[in-house]
Amino acid sequence: MTDTRRPGLGHACMAVLRRDLTLAWRQRGDMVLPVLYALIVTSLFPFALGPEEALLRRIAAGAVLVTVLLAMLLALDAMFRSDIEDGSLEQLMLAPQPLALMLGMKILAHWLATAVPLIVIAPLLAGMLHLPPPVIPVLLLALLLATPLLSLLGGVLVALTAGTRRSGMLLALMLLPLCVPVVIFAAGALAAAQEGLPWIAPIAWLGAALVLAVVLAPLACAAALRIALDS
Amino acid sequence: MANWIPLWLHKLSSPPVFYRFAGTLRPWAIALALVLGIVAMYGGLVLAPPDYQQGNDYRIIFIHVPSAWMSLFIYAVMGIAAFIALVWRIKLAEVVAMASAPIGAAFTFITLVTGSLWGARMWGTWWTWDARLTSELVLLFLYLGVIALYHSFEDRRQGARTAGFLALIGVVNVPIVHFSVNWWNTLHQGSTIRLLGPSTIASSMLWPLLTMMAATKFYYFASLFGRVRADLLALESGKDWVRQIAENEVRR
Amino acid sequence: MSASPSATPLLEARALSFHRQDEPVFGPLDFCLDAGELTLIEGDNGSGKTTLMRILTGLLHPEEGELFWRGQPLTWDRCSGEVVFLGHQLGLKAELSPRENLRFAIGLHGHREHSHIDDALARVGLAGYEEEPVRKLSAGQKKRVALARLLLIPAALWLLDEPYANLDRTGIELVNGLLEAHIAHGGAALVTSHGAVQFHGGEPQRIRLHD
Numbered sequence: 233m234t235d236t237r238r239p240g241l242g243h244a245c246m247a248v249l250r251r252d253l254t255l256a257w258r259q260r261g262d263m264v265l266p267v268l269y270a271l272i273v274t275s276l277f278p279f280a281l282g283p284e285e286a287l288l289r290r291i292a293a294g295a296v297l298v299t300v301l302l303a304m305l306l307a308l309d310a311m312f313r314s315d316i317e318d319g320s321l322e323q324l325m326l327a328p329q330p331l332a333l334m335l336g337m338k339i340l341a342h343w344l345a346t347a348v349p350l351i352v353i354a355p356l357l358a359g360m361l362h363l364p365p366p367v368i369p370v371l372l373l374a375l376l377l378a379t380p381l382l383s384l385l386g387g388v389l390v391a392l393t394a395g396t397r398r399s400g401m402l403l404a405l406m407l408l409p410l411c412v413p414v415v416i417f418a419a420g421a422l423a424a425a426q427e428g429l430p431w432i433a434p435i436a437w438l439g440a441a442l443v444l445a446v447v448l449a450p451l452a453c454a455a456a457l458r459i460a461l462d463s
Numbered sequence: 464m465a466n467w468i469p470l471w472l473h474k475l476s477s478p479p480v481f482y483r484f485a486g487t488l489r490p491w492a493i494a495l496a497l498v499l500g501i502v503a504m505y506g507g508l509v510l511a512p513p514d515y516q517q518g519n520d521y522r523i524i525f526i527h528v529p530s531a532w533m534s535l536f537i538y539a540v541m542g543i544a545a546f547i548a549l550v551w552r553i554k555l556a557e558v559v560a561m562a563s564a565p566i567g568a569a570f571t572f573i574t575l576v577t578g579s580l581w582g583a584r585m586w587g588t589w590w591t592w593d594a595r596l597t598s599e600l601v602l603l604f605l606y607l608g609v610i611a612l613y614h615s616f617e618d619r620r621q622g623a624r625t626a627g628f629l630a631l632i633g634v635v636n637v638p639i640v641h642f643s644v645n646w647w648n649t650l651h652q653g654s655t656i657r658l659l660g661p662s663t664i665a666s667s668m669l670w671p672l673l674t675m676m677a678a679t680k681f682y683y684f685a686s687l688f689g690r691v692r693a694d695l696l697a698l699e700s701g702k703d704w705v706r707q708i709a710e711n712e713v714r715r
Numbered sequence: 716m717s718a719s720p721s722a723t724p725l726l727e728a729r730a731l732s733f734h735r736q737d738e739p740v741f742g743p744l745d746f747c748l749d750a751g752e753l754t755l756i757e758g759d760n761g762s763g764k765t766t767l768m769r770i771l772t773g774l775l776h777p778e779e780g781e782l783f784w785r786g787q788p789l790t791w792d793r794c795s796g797e798v799v800f801l802g803h804q805l806g807l808k809a810e811l812s813p814r815e816n817l818r819f820a821i822g823l824h825g826h827r828e829h830s831h832i833d834d835a836l837a838r839v840g841l842a843g844y845e846e847e848p849v850r851k852l853s854a855g856q857k858k859r860v861a862l863a864r865l866l867l868i869p870a871a872l873w874l875l876d877e878p879y880a881n882l883d884r885t886g887i888e889l890v891n892g893l894l895e896a897h898i899a900h901g902g903a904a905l906v907t908s909h910g911a912v913q914f915h916g917g918e919p920q921r922i923r924l925h926d
Binding site for chain 2: 388389392395396397398402405409410412413416417420434452455456459460462
Binding site: 238239243246247250254258259317318320323324325326328329461 | 772773774775776796797798799800802803804805806807808809810811815818819820821822823824825
C-alpha cells in the first residue's frame, strides 16, 4: 500500500481554489445577488435623506462602506454551508493537508466570488451618492483591505456556526463587534481623504490588521470548525 | 511544593463535589450580597455628602461603577473558564462559562442604562460615542452573541465549547475596539467628553463604592452557583448522583 | 503486499464508549483491526454505528476509552491520509461532474499509482457519465461515484458507513468486490450495516452494537 503519491501543498491549494471558483462560476446567479442588494440599498439613501447633493456627498463614503459590508454579510452564511450539507467539509478535514491552509483557500475563493464584484461596482455606488472623484481611489483601497478582513473574520464565525441549523441573524450579531474596528479605520481613511488630510495612517492600520488576520484567522477557523463539528 | 491546590481543584471540578460545594456556599453568598448591598446603599445614598459639582446626581455611581467593573470581571471569568473548557475539556468549566454569560450581560446592560441616565443629567445627552461607552456596548453584543450561539446548538456541551471559543475571540476584540474608538474620537474632534475626571474621591464616597463592589461579587457568585447547580443536574441527569438527589427529594 | 503479522495492530480500541447528553450511545467496546482484515459493525438504527465511525475518523472526540492508531493514541492528524471515510453524505458537489469531483479528491488526497479517473468510473459502472453533473445522477449512481474515490485515493483503512445503502444487486456485488480486492492488497476496512451481509472472501470479524 505504499505505492502512493502525496499531492504537494501548492497542488492541494490549487485544487481547493479551482473547485470553489468553478462552483461559484456555475452558480453565478448567486454572485449577482449581493451586488443587486448593494445597488438597491445605495439607491434608497437619496430617497431617505433627500436629493441634496452636499448632504449626500458628506455621507457617501460611509454609506458605500457600510452597504458593501452588509452585502458581504448577506453572502457570508453560504461560505461553508453547502460543504457541510454534502459532506465535502468532512472530506476536507480528513485530507492529509493542513486544514487551516485549505480553509484559507476557501475563504480566498469566497472573497474573490463575493467581494470582488462589490469592489468593482463600488465606484458606481459612490457616484450615485456624489462622492468626489478624487476620493474614489481611497475608497477602493480601503475596500481592498477591509473586505478580505471581513471575509477572514467572517470565516471564523461561520465555522463556529457550522454545527447549527440557522445562522443568518446569529452571524450578524456575532460579526458586529468584530467589524467595528474595521469600519472605523476604513471610514477614518475616507473621511480624512475627503477633507484633504493625509489618510495613509488608518490605511496602514487596516493593512497591519489584514496581515495579522491572514496569518491567524485560518488557524482560528480550523480550530473553530473542529470544535463546532465535534458532535 | 503546594501540591494540594491542583489536587483540590481537580476534585472540585467533579460535578457532584462542586454541586455540594456550591450548595453550601450559596446561602452565605446571598446573605453577604444582601447585607453588603444594603450597607453600601445606606452609605452611598444617606451618609455620603452631595458632590460639590454634581449635587445628588453623582450617587448613581454606586450602581454604575460596580456594574461596569462586574461586566469586565465576569467576562474575564468567562474567558478563563472557556479557555479551560477548550483545552482540558472539563465539563464544569463549560458550565461556569455559559452560566456566567447571562449574569455578565445583565451587568453590562445595567451599566449602559445607568450610564445613559447619568449622562442625560450631566451632559444633557443620553448617548455619546466615547471609547468606554462604545466598548461597553460592544461587550454587550459579545455577551449576547455568546448566549445566542450557545443556545443555537442542540448538544449543550458542544454549544458551550463553541460559544466559549467566541468568548475568547472577544477577549482579543474588546481592547482593539477600545483603541480604535479612541483613535476615532481624536479624528472627530469636538464630540469627546471627559467621563471621569482626575478628581480624587472622598473616603466617605469611596467606602460605599468598595462595599458595593464586594456585594456585586457575592451576588455574582450566588447567582453563578445557582445556575451551575441547575445546569449540572440537567447535564448529568443520567448519572447516579443526580438520581440519588432526585430520590431524596421524592422521599421528603 | 500481504498482511504482515506485526505486534501493533493498525487500529485498536480499548473500553471505547460514547455518551450524548449523558445518554449512553454505545457501551464499552474493545476491538483490534489488523492490516488485511475486514470488520463488520452491526446494529439497528440508532445503535451508534455512525457515531462510532465519526469517532474512528477522529472528527468526534470519544468520551471514554482509548483509540490507538499503529500503537499511538489516535488524533485527527495522526491517521490523516491513511483513512478514507465514506459516510451518508458522500462529499460530492452536485454542480460538478464525477470527473471533476474525483479530480478534486485526488488533488487533496493524492492518488494510487496506475489509477485513472476514467478507469475507476468505468469500474463502478459509470462509463459515459463522466461529464454529467452529479445532481443529475440517481442516488445509486452518486454512491458509485463516491465508491470510485475509494479506488483512486491511497489509504490503509477504509471506513465505510452503510456502503450498501441505495445500491442495487450489482452495486452490492461491486462493493463486495472492492472490499475483497482492498483486503487482498493488505488494506483494512470497517463496514457498518444494519442488515446481514454476505462476503465471499472468508468470514469477517463482527462487532455488534446494541441499543
